[in-house]
Amino acid sequence: MPISEHFADMVASRVGEARALISSARDRGGHGQQVTLVAVTKTLGMEAIRAAYDAGVHDLGENKVQEAEGKMEAVDFPVRWHLIGHLQRNKAKSAVGFSLIHSMDSERLALALNDVATKAGKIFEVLLQVNASGETSKGGVAPGEVSRLADRLMSLEGLKVMGAMTIAPFDAAEPVLRQVFSETRRAGELLMNAGLPARLLSMGMSGDFEIAVEEGATHVRLGTVLFGRRL
Numbered sequence: 001m002p003i004s005e006h007f008a009d010m011v012a013s014r015v016g017e018a019r020a021l022i023s024s025a026r027d028r029g030g031h032g033q034q035v036t037l038v039a040v041t042k043t044l045g046m047e048a049i050r051a052a053y054d055a056g057v058h059d060l061g062e063n064k065v066q067e068a069e070g071k072m073e074a075v076d077f078p079v080r081w082h083l084i085g086h087l088q089r090n091k092a093k094s095a096v097g098f099s100l101i102h103s104m105d106s107e108r109l110a111l112a113l114n115d116v117a118t119k120a121g122k123i124f125e126v127l128l129q130v131n132a133s134g135e136t137s138k139g140g141v142a143p144g145e146v147s148r149l150a151d152r153l154m155s156l157e158g159l160k161v162m163g164a165m166t167i168a169p170f171d172a173a174e175p176v177l178r179q180v181f182s183e184t185r186r187a188g189e190l191l192m193n194a195g196l197p198a199r200l201l202s203m204g205m206s207g208d209f210e211i212a213v214e215e216g217a218t219h220v221r222l223g224t225v226l227f228g229r230r231l
């Protein structure tokens, strides 16, 4: 069997396994949400994108706008692009190609995105990245800031704040992960209380997606479990 067929088969079976695990986790969690699997194709080439697409995954996550833009040009089948990595304010224009920006990680970036959207006559769908673990290495807004920011975000007509996103600490114990994910869920509730249409929760990666789905995740961002370890 040619290597590429072997790879595509592997991805298809891993997508199937991930979907089954997501489905059981959703039943256990009892939040009744729909879960979108976002295949994280950062650093990977067309082969991975094609394999994900053929396996029925039409939502792709990228963390660098330049890399993503190259792929957007090369891909001629209909996928939704998700920006999951930090976006510099001076590159806010690059948000245009994405269906959902998961990584709106500061008020200043929100203002920059709003500016670009307003000038382009567009509305960007965004998630507020929450630093629920308090790790200084992680971007995002502190949970205690969310309420104040929510009122501000309500006034930005170029943005549609669809929910919250978080990146949990790697290899943390289960209680810590649950704390991080439930804190993020609460952040989403605060956004909704302010009047924003913030029902989405992007949380869960290869190492923790089952717990994230149990805690209410609507979007999981999976790379390693679908494609193998990135080099």
Ligand SMILES: *Cc1c(COP(=O)(O)O)cnc(C)c1O
Pocket: 040, 042, 063, 084, 085, 167, 205, 206, 207, 221, 222, 223, 224, 225
């Ligand atoms: C790379 C990345 C992922 C995917 O990580 P895996 O552990 O390979 O599943 C998810 N979310 C973000 C923000 C990432 O940068």
